[in-house]
Each structure stands twice: as structure tokens, then as C-alpha cells.
Amino acid sequence: MSDLKTRFREMARGAQTLGLGYIGVANGLFSALRGLGSARVEALAHAACMDEGYVRRWCDAAYAFGLLEADGDNFRLSEMGAALDPESEDTLMPVAGHAMMSMHMAERAASFMRDGARPGEAVMFERETLGPLFGPMLEGSFSRLFRKMIAPNLPVFAEVAERGGLVVDLGCGNGWYLRALLRDRPLLRGLGVDGFEGNIVQARALAEQAGMSDRLSFVQSDLHAFELDEKADLIAMNRALHHVWEAGAQTFIARLRDALKPGGVVAIWEPDWPEDRAQLRTPARQGFAFQNLTEHVQGNHLLRAVEIAQAFEDAGMGVEIFRFAEGQEAVIVARKAG
Template identity: 55%
Template sequence: MIASSQRIFPKAMATDIDSLRQDIMRRAQAAVSLDIAYIGVANGLFAALDEIGSASPSRLAAQAEMDDAYVIRWCDAAYAFELIDEAVDGEFQLTPLGRAFMPEQPGTLMPFAVQSMLSSHMSERAAGLMRSGERPGERVLGERETILPWFGPMLEHQFAPLLEKQVVDQVPTFRAVDERGGLAVDLGCGNGWYLRTLARRCPHLRGIGLDGFDENISQATRLAEQEELDKRLNFAVGDIHNFHIEEPVDLISMNRALHHVWDEKENVFRILREHLRPGGAAVIWEPNWPARRSDLRSPARRGMAFQNLSEHVQGNHFLRPEEIAEQFRAAGLEPEVHFVADGRDVIVTGTLAA
């Protein structure tokens, strides 16, 4: 007589389940390693250990001004996942992997740790809201106090190199604005990464950045001062609904922000057009939402599929380039579409006739 478990789970299926279980365990451990790295990033533990060189957990806690008992247990976890290693006499030092998560490192892995924590938060919110259909909006980004300060740096490390190495050279608008010493306004500026990057590449450009979070404006102002760009760049709390500048604007940018206000697109594009000087342009940077669902299976686009779910929690959804271009035409602006990052992102410009 065949046991009931054998009838339900034949040997071949059991082998498949074991293989799937091992795969999931590897993925789960990778996720946990990012969680541990996030704690090290958010609390300055990697930076403190780098400054000391090697330290006991107690000394590391004192250096980072953290609770001793928490740091002891974090050290065990970070050691287990090879972020730190034993030195001598109960002291720890950074491994190459741990050092790679330091925000100051070129090509830092920090964005992966921040994105992992943000994804966990948004997953929990989506799970709880799915039955009711509630969409609480962008305030969910501020619900976890340790995440918001790292949101701007995460975006900067992800996208500033792309702006500098691809976007500026590919989009003629930037050169034109720089040549006439024009004014650029960045709506939803975050920590100011976009304007700071532009100002370094365009030495005659002036900029104003607006954002709805005080934390972002504080970071943007401080970083502009540190980079000696504060004579050309200014940052203030505000958004597209309440900004008004007497001087006509040469460039208005919205970076991964248009989809946040798409439900009010007619008014948004009216505001953009009214603030542009003749020959000026609005520059929209968005994820390039694919026309075919099958494209989401690409490893390069899988994250976009989850991000679109988290955008729904915030009351938004990702856009297709042709939607943006059509709205520019409706507002009386001439659109141009530029694909970057191997087609994962799109820059759509809308120029007001001179």
C-alpha cells in the first residue's frame, strides 16, 4: 500500500520542492544580509568602524553613539553574513563587502540596502491595504523615520552617474540652458542631486529646487554649500502646486515625479507651460513602463514591477513615454523622447516655441 504522503508528493515532485526550498533559502539569506547592512548604514556603524580600523562591539557602540547591547548583537549578525570579520582580542574590522556599503565609497552598495528596507515597508503596507483599496499617498514614505534621510542619497547614487554620463550629453536642452546662463527649476528635488550634478556639468546654469520634505531641503542646502554650489543653487520647501517665480524659467525638471501628479496632469502641464520662457523646455525623467508584460520578466525590469505596486500605495502608477509626449502636445509643447539606461528609463522633453 502506498503511503498517503507518497500519493500526494511523488518522488520527483519532492525533489523539485527541495530544490525550490534551497533556492528560496538563498534568496531569503540575501535579503537578510541587506537588512543587516541597512542597520549598519543608517546608524553609521560601517563609517565608525572604518574610522577606528578595528574595535570591540563596546568601543564601536561608543564611537557610533549607539546602545552597547544592540551593537553587540549587530556585530554577531554582521559577522555571520561576512560584513565584518574578527581581528584580534574580540575586535572586529570591515570586510571588503562591508566597506562596499559605506555611502562614501565609489559605486557604493548602500542603495541596495535602503531599497530593500523600503521594499519591505511598502510590501507590508500593500498587504494591509489590498482588501480595503485605500491608497494613503506619499506620506507612507515618511512613516519609517530611519528611511527618509536615506531616500535622497539612495536616488543620488542610483541616478546621478546616469545623468552625468548619458543624459546631459544626449539631451540638447541642457547645453542650450547653460550657454545662456539660464534658470532651472527642479520640482521634487529630493536632496538636490539633480541640480548639483547639472551645476557641475553646466557652469553657467542657475537652479532652484523645491521639495515637500524638510529633511530633503536640509540635505540639499547643506550639500550645495559643501560643494560650493550655493551661489548658483537654492532650495526651498514647496511643490508644483504652490511654486511661482517671476523670472521666466529656461528648464523645469521632474525626475521620477510626474507619475505622482498624473491624476492632475492637465493642471500640471498648464503650470509647466506658463512658467517656461519661449525656447525653454520641461524635462521629464520617468521609468519606461513597457508595453508588453513579458518584458517585466527581464532581470533589469523586475524591480520596476514591484515599484509600480508600491507606487499604487502612494496613489500613483508608472507611465508610458507616449502618454507623456501626448500630454506635452496637448499643452502646446513640442515633445522629444530619449531612452537611457538601455531603455529602462526615458527622458521626455517638451519645448515651448521661441
């Protein structure tokens, strides 16, 4: 029992560390301190436009948990703190963000479990500081995998890039996928669609910063009822198909097919829910099990790649499944007849 108590206390300290990390990320404290190099509390609070009393207590706590180092009254980033800076290469910011999102969703699941309520995706944006971080968390978590593994190994991207055309991202978040895809593919145009205004505002600003506003645009729309002014060459959905699945998968897939040009392609990226429950015990897939609980709150559930592929085949499309990250991530490519 003493070993079990020790393990739980260590987990609690880990949660507190990530909580402090989240506060620093959400309020720009790591970024501000990186810019200052070393600073007293007063200077850090001023640079981050935060209340000095809160910053003082945060600095002491962040020092206690190893996120900051101190030289007298001057604080600087530790190795862990620097890794949480959103601007650092391969930032670990998403770890802190996901930890806080998990706690928020766990609280909501604990409440809704009593009466079976499933209030939808809006529950993710109930917390003022969490919503703006959602897009950056996904970008930080998955952009490297996309750039290094997925994009180079899906022939359809090279095919579309060579001939040019319109790429549509449904459930685009902050637009990171389209920015990554269009960066080195000048013949492509992009349209991002998302149901949340905050995501669209963020996506437009980031596209402008990247110098892509001339060929990358974003619109707010319910994914269930999206409409395109022109047929698409490629429609992408990244960890978003499961958000519309329960409302009528076959009807939605028919909408996707009909929104494509002849020979056009849909690329669906989803975590691949395992057939064997025992796989959920592996560290890499434990997060799937927790996510599936929080998806239930939103009216969703995670999907198996084979059931997605079957649904597209039933709609008369040719299908291939590509797996990445040791099989945890699947991209289902479905082509409309030419």
C-alpha cells in the same frame, strides 16, 4: 520541491543580509568602522554614538553574513561591508536602502489592499530611519547614469549651460540632480522644490558643503501648486511626474509650460513602463512591477514615455524622447514655442 525550498531559503538569507546592511548604513556603522580601520565593539559603539549592546549583536550578525571580518575581538569591514559604506565610490548602499523600503511598502500594501486606501507619498516617510536615506538612495542609484550618459547626450543641457539661466527641479529630494548639473556649468542658477521638509533641509546642507549656496536654493512647496518668482529656462522632474499625474496631468503640464520662458524646456525623467507585460519578467524590469504596486499605495502609477510625450504635444509643445539603460529609462524633452 526541495530545490524550491532551497531557493526560498537563499532569498531569505539575502533579505537578512540586506537588513543587516541597512542597519549599518542607517546608523553610520560602516562609515565609523572605515574611519577606525579595525575596532572592538566598545570603540565602534562610541564612534557611531550607538548603544553598545545593539552594536555587539549587530557585529556578530554582520560577521556571520560576511559584512565584517574579525581578528579576535576586533572587527573590520569585509569587501561587502566596504561596498555598503555610503562614502565608498559607486556605493551599494542604495541596494540595502531600497530593500528595506520595499519591505516597508510591501507591509503597507498588504494592509491597504483590504480597503483600497491610497494615503499618498507620506507613507514613504513613516519610518524614522528610512526618510533621511531616501535622497541619498536616489543619488546613489541614478547620479552616475545622469553624469555619464544622460547629461552628455541631451543637447538641451549644453544649450542652457552656454547661455545661462534658471533651472528648476520639481521634486528635488536632496538636490543631487541640481548639484550635478550646476557643478561644471557656472552660468546656471538652480531652484529645487520639494514637498518634504526633511529633503529641503538635507538639500540646503549639501549645497552649502558643495560651495553652491550662492546660486542654488531650495523651497518647500506642494508640487501641484508651485509658483516661480521668475520664468525658468529649464524645468526638470526626475522620477516625479508620476506623483502628480493622476491628480490632473493636462492641468499640471499647462502649469509647467506657463512657468517657462519662451523657448524654455521641460526635461522629464521617468522609468518607461513597458507596453508588453512579458518584459516585466526580465530581471532589469522586475523592479518596475514591484514599484508600480508601491506607487499605487501613494496614489500614483508608472507611465509610458509615449503617453507623457503625447500629453506635452497636446499642450502645444515640441517633444523628443531619449532612452537610456537599454530603454528602461526615458527622458522626455518638451520645448515651449519661442
